[in-house]
Structure formats: C-alpha cells, structure tokens
Amino acid sequence: MRAVVCHEFATIHDLVLEDIEPPALADDQVRIKVMASGVSFATGLIVAGKYQRKPPRPFVPGAEIAGEVIAVGAAVTRFNPGERVFAGVDWGGWAEQAVAKDIFTHHIPDGLDFAQATLLPLSYPTSYAALNWKANLRANETVLVHGSTGAVGLAAVEIAKARGARVIATASTPEKRQLATDHGADFTIGYEGLREAVKEITEGHGADIIFDPIGGDVFMESLRCTAREGRLITIGYASGTIPEPPVNFLLVKNMSIIGLNYGTYVGWSPGDDGTAYADDNAALHEDMKLMIEAGKLRPTVTFRFPLDEFIAAYEAVESRISVGKVVVEPQV
Secondary structure (H helix, E strand, C coil): EEEEEEEECHHHHEEEECCCCCCCCCEEEEEEEEEEEECCCCHHHHHHHCCCCCCCCCCCCEEEEEEEEEEECCCCCCCCCCCHHHHHHCCCEEEEEEEEEEECCCCCCCCCCHHCCCCCCCCHHHHHHHHHHHCCCCCCCEEEEEECCEEHHHHHHHHHHHHEEEEEECCCCHHHHHHHHHHCCEEEECCCCHHHHHHCCCCCCCCCCCEEEECCCHHHHHHHCCCEEEEECCCCCCCCCCCCCCCHHHHCCCCCCEECCCCHHHCCCECCCCCCHHHHHHHHHHHHHHHHHCCCCCCEEEEEEHHHHHHHHHHHHHHCCCCEEEEEEECC
C-alpha cells in the first residue's frame, strides 16, 4: 500500500511517500480502507518530535481516518466489511489502509461523506469534552470561542450553541467571522481589543467559559475578560507560546483554568489504553450523532488533497488559510 512515512523526526517536507506492507490486524482491531484522513497543526509537531507523544520510527502520521471496513479481528462483533466508519488511531492515517481499535471506531452518520467524518474522531470530541465534561456548560451561559473557524473551534461554536449558550467567536478576518456566524455564533469579534469587546457584549459580566486552542497573548487577554466563577479551558497553543498566567487572577475571580487533552480518553496516555473511557466515549458519539441528525452540527471541510500532495495539505493548515478541516484522500 502507499503511505507517507516519517523515518526520522524532522519536518513535513522530509516525509516520503512509499510502498509499504499494510499493518497487521489484531483481534480487537478493524482494518479500514482509508478514504479520507485529517490533517492538523499537531501533525507537524508529531513529525518534528515536539508533541507529548513520540511514535516509534519509522511511522505513518495521521490520527483521524474515515473509510470502509475491509476486515475485522477475531474479537470484533460491531463491524462488518463494507461498512462506512470513522476512527481515531495513534498514527497510520496517511495511508491507503489503516487499523483501528474497535472501541475507537464508529459508524459514519447518514448524510456525511468520508471527508466530513474525519472531524468526528478527535475534533468534535475535543470540543464536546472540553465544554461538557470539563467546563460543565449550562444553557444561557456566555461562551467565548477562540480560533473559531479551525476544526475544533468551529465544532465548539456549534456544540455550545446546541447546548443553549450565547456564543462569542473570535476570528482574524471578516470572511472567517461570517463563517462563525453561519455556524451559530451570536457575536463575532477580532483579536484586537478583545477584552473591551467581550466586556461590551456581556455588559461587564465577562465570558462564563472561554475555549482557547491558541495560548500566548490571547490566553492572557482571556484571563481579563473571564466572568467571576468562570472557566478558561486551554486545549492547545497554536500561537507557539505556552502562557504563564498570574494565579492571583484565579483567586480574585474565583475562576478556574482547566486543561483538556482528549487523547487521554483514547489511549494516548502512557500505560492507559483508553478502555476505561469506552462507555463515556460511546455516549459522547451517540449524543453527537443525534445533534448531527438534528442539523445542529455541520462538519466542514474546505480543502481536499490527494495523498501525494500531503505537503500542500499541511501548508493549508499551517498558513491558516483553511477553515474547518483539511484532509488527504489516499484513494484519489
């Protein structure tokens, strides 16, 4: 099969497209013909060896896949060849075939194509877990979503709105702010004058929940526009800067800073295969399926590249010209 291979930690430009043997199938795994695989900012960090998880080399990048079941392991009962599925994998997604554990594999809801389904293994669950599991989002609260037109940001806008929140979305351009509005944001603002804009919209109250995949200066400004008893969720540092907040803000405002690494729940922590969270994840995906069927979640893909254009695919993410998801399609 064709696959993009990382032999040594380096850059996306150092990856090579090769013919390799398909991965072995374990008893609790599903073999998938990959029709679409997600491309994310984190992919570059993993390839560079700068992510918290370092795969054994050589490895194939890509953690979000969607496709058709080819075969199932001896212990698998929920899937059959020919079914449309999406799955989260440790790595291996940028290839014509991949294997995924059955507990991290799910049927694609009707109405979604394979590319759209690549947002369901990690992007939407990250936003769902952050807002519902960690921040305990309640109806009528004000949620400020940063990076609102990225894959997880747009998902956060939709999920917060579906839960009855008032949503403020930040984005860098008028076109991106319009997209956030189209996906449910009640207000959209730029990053300049962030604090003042949030205070004005909320009449001095501040945001009850802030969803931050950016870090850096955006995080520091967010501290200053969080409401009393507010929750600031940090899920990543796309700015490249990990903030060092003054903890007195937490005391003065009775607020919380909450970290969310969804990988914890899908077996990405050392010594933890994710089995303990299988029921929680199953409930999460069932709830998301219902929201998709109700038209409340609309996974968005803006760029689709054949597998041999994986560099261009990553550059679309890195340059921030993309909105929603970018995918590679190994069968094209």
